[in-house]
Amino acid sequence: MTTATAPPTQTEPQGLDRRALLIGAGAALAGVAAVPWLRGVMHDSAGVFVARNQRYDGPLAQTIRDGLLATGFEPAGVRGRRVLLKPNLVEPVRSCPQMTTNPAVVVAAAEVFRDWGADVVVGEGPGHMRDTEWALVESGMQEALDDAKLPFADLNYSQLGWVENQGRATTLRGFHFPQQVIEADLIVSMPKMKTHHWVGYTGALKNLYGVIPGIKYGWPKNVLHYAGIPQSIFDINASLPKTVAIVDGILAMEGDGPIMGSAKPMGLIVVGTNSTAVDATLGRIMEFDPAQISYLKLAADRLGPVGEAFIEQRGEPWREVASRFELIDAPQLRGLRPRGALVT
Amino acid sequence: MDYLDTVLRRLAASDLCNYHPGLPAATEPTALAAIALFAHGRDTQAARLADRLLEMQNRDGSVGVDRLDQTPGWATGWSVLAWRASQSSPVFRIEYVQGIDLALQWILDTQGALVEQTDETGHDTTMLGWPWVDGTHSWLEPTAMNYLALRHTNRGGHPRAREAQRLLVNRLLQSGGCNYGNTVVFGQELRPHVQPTGLCLLALGGEQDTTGRIGRAIDYLHGELSDRTTTASMCYGLMGLAAHDALPAESDDWLQAAAGRSLARDASSYHLALLALAALGNDCPLLPPKTAGRSQPALP
Numbered sequence: 001m002t003t004a005t006a007p008p009t010q011t012e013p014q015g016l017d018r019r020a021l022l023i024g025a026g027a028a029l030a031g032v033a034a035v036p037w038l039r040g041v042m043h044d045s046a047g048v049f050v051a052r053n054q055r056y057d058g059p060l061a062q063t064i065r066d067g068l069l070a071t072g073f074e075p076a077g078v079r080g081r082r083v084l085l086k087p088n089l090v091e092p093v094r095s096c097p098q099m100t101t102n103p104a105v106v107v108a109a110a111e112v113f114r115d116w117g118a119d120v121v122v123g124e125g126p127g128h129m130r131d132t133e134w135a136l137v138e139s140g141m142q143e144a145l146d147d148a149k150l151p152f153a154d155l156n157y158s159q160l161g162w163v164e165n166q167g168r169a170t171t172l173r174g175f176h177f178p179q180q181v182i183e184a185d186l187i188v189s190m191p192k193m194k195t196h197h198w199v200g201y202t203g204a205l206k207n208l209y210g211v212i213p214g215i216k217y218g219w220p221k222n223v224l225h226y227a228g229i230p231q232s233i234f235d236i237n238a239s240l241p242k243t244v245a246i247v248d249g250i251l252a253m254e255g256d257g258p259i260m261g262s263a264k265p266m267g268l269i270v271v272g273t274n275s276t277a278v279d280a281t282l283g284r285i286m287e288f289d290p291a292q293i294s295y296l297k298l299a300a301d302r303l304g305p306v307g308e309a310f311i312e313q314r315g316e317p318w319r320e321v322a323s324r325f326e327l328i329d330a331p332q333l334r335g336l337r338p339r340g341a342l343v344t
Numbered sequence: 345m346d347y348l349d350t351v352l353r354r355l356a357a358s359d360l361c362n363y364h365p366g367l368p369a370a371t372e373p374t375a376l377a378a379i380a381l382f383a384h385g386r387d388t389q390a391a392r393l394a395d396r397l398l399e400m401q402n403r404d405g406s407v408g409v410d411r412l413d414q415t416p417g418w419a420t421g422w423s424v425l426a427w428r429a430s431q432s433s434p435v436f437r438i439e440y441v442q443g444i445d446l447a448l449q450w451i452l453d454t455q456g457a458l459v460e461q462t463d464e465t466g467h468d469t470t471m472l473g474w475p476w477v478d479g480t481h482s483w484l485e486p487t488a489m490n491y492l493a494l495r496h497t498n499r500g501g502h503p504r505a506r507e508a509q510r511l512l513v514n515r516l517l518q519s520g521g522c523n524y525g526n527t528v529v530f531g532q533e534l535r536p537h538v539q540p541t542g543l544c545l546l547a548l549g550g551e552q553d554t555t556g557r558i559g560r561a562i563d564y565l566h567g568e569l570s571d572r573t574t575t576a577s578m579c580y581g582l583m584g585l586a587a588h589d590a591l592p593a594e595s596d597d598w599l600q601a602a603a604g605r606s607l608a609r610d611a612s613s614y615h616l617a618l619l620a621l622a623a624l625g626n627d628c629p630l631l632p633p634k635t636a637g638r639s640q641p642a643l644p
Contacts, residue, residue: 091523091537128523129524131577133575133576134576159412176413215410216413217477218416219524222475259534260535328531330530
């Protein structure tokens with residue numbers, strides 16, 4: 001994936017397109033559809049596993065193991081390989097546990113991959129704070145990592161490599177990724193299930209903003225905002241090594257997400273080997289229409305399936321766990337709900 | 345200060361200053377380490393780091409974020425402060441002045457992209473400060489860094505410096521403290537963070553504020569800092585309080601606790617430099633000079 005192409009001398013900020021910040025994904029669709037290697041996944045199906053009644057003090061490793069196996073994950077493929085677990089620690093604060101991935105889920109995932117013989121590292125580049133140690137301590141992650149003897153990679157301050165942009169929904173020529181990301185054989189996106197006041201909701205795809213190093217892109221990673229949020233979500237995911245998703249939906253967030261929203265207990269763990277399919281399923285559970293979510297419009301049938309007919313549901317049927325996630329009242333969030341009754 | 349000797353010895357022995365061991369030399373840790381070593385009288389070791397910064401300076405005056413990356417140049421202000429710290433040292437070199445002049449020109453030529461004011465954000469997005477990356481918005485921390493560099497080089501009265509001062513006060517939360525630079529978004533006030541609050545207060549040392557926000561930021565840090573605060577946040581927090589003559593009595597004990605944790609973990613030169621600077625309390629060389637306030641005229 002790394003190329004001999006020389007990286008640009010700058011981090012390539014683009015002209016601010018306010019419409020792109022809000023929705024604006026449609027214009028990029030034609031260009032994206034022309035990317036040859038992406039055509040291979042068009043109309044492929046993908047499995048998504050939903051587990052209910054989950055607790056942070058429950059047998060999460062078993063749930064995650066069941067979910068990965070149910071969605072076609074091959075454990076032998078990670079034996080002796082490097083697996084990077086990427087939780088969301090955007091701006092942890094003890095009084096808002098619904099904002100960030102709970103350490104118990106990360107430790108459980110590490111247990112699963114370690115049992116399968118993988119070399120596991122946890123990595124994150126917090127988007128809103130430069131003191132990564134603070135993010136680890138406030139989230140409870142540091143204590144959990146120490147207890148589990150799990151190494152941590154600070155993705156905001158890492159040795160960097162250059163990777164060509166494989167998505168081309170933005171005009172960014174490529175990305176400066178941390179070496180731990182480039183060298184990973186598998187990246188496990190471990191987002192929080194939550195609403196987002198610009199794009200509706202976010203999950204596994206947007207969580208990978210956190211592999212982008214702050215030292216090159218800023219805090220927040222403003223270069224990506226200028227390039228277009230949905231477009232850069234697409235491009236980052238198109239340019240990364242193989243990813244799978246494990247979503248912390250036990251204590252979720254609704255309302256003014258991704259930072260200031262309210263807690264919404266859901267008791268869910270959602271697992272899948274295709275992040276687009278996982279995010280589409282999250283949306284259905286949260287009572288959104290995934291086809292109206294800007295970054296999923298770009299990803300649909302290119303990075304993975306969004307249509308329900310192409311997603312093989314495992315575990316609990318999503319309709320049985322669906323619950324409306326409240327949103328703030330803002331123009332960019334109107335029209336994201338499905339028409340007519342969703343849950344029967 | 346039992347810890348300080350260890351911190352300084354390790355820092356003086358650092359040939360590469362970085363955020364974590366094993367990474368390339370980075371500008372911010374190198375500059376902070378140079379400033380700290382000059383302040384603690386380790387001039388020879390400090391000069392070696394100041395020389396490294398000269399080697400890393402680009403022809404346009406900016407200094408890239410690390411030895412391998414020529415951009416972005418957000419850490420250029422720290423380099424200015426490092427070279428400036430050599431001024432009363434026997435190892436002072438004229439090349440440092442040339443580095444400062446070139447860097448300041450780049451700083452004054454660089455600004456955040458203008459953003460139209462909207463109802464969604466509570467702060468004034470039309471104020472000009474400095475971005476992390478050229479061509480993007482102005483953010484609080486790079487603005488504070490460059491404002492500090494201007495104040496320390498007798499340019500506190502420059503129009504860019506005055507606007508930076510207004511931006512920093514504007515980005516302070518009404519309820520106290522600040523974060524990366526947003527205040528109110530979609531009607532909700534965001535949460536403050538210790539590290540940017542400390543840096544912002546450091547840059548605003550000695551400034552008059554009729555809004556009361558600086559006072560509330562000081563109150564926020566007094567309420568938030570403790571012996572458990574993480575190293576970088578602790579150090580920036582204490583330097584910010586020192587800039588306003590508001591250091592808590594427990595600060596030495598807190599620094600000792602933070603140093604113990606840092607030395608036991610990865611002992612990054614970034615953390616060691618911050619510890620050495622914060623340990624200087626009211627004598628920290630990063631505190632703005634008393635004469636570099638609002639009425640200071642800009643030098644040509």
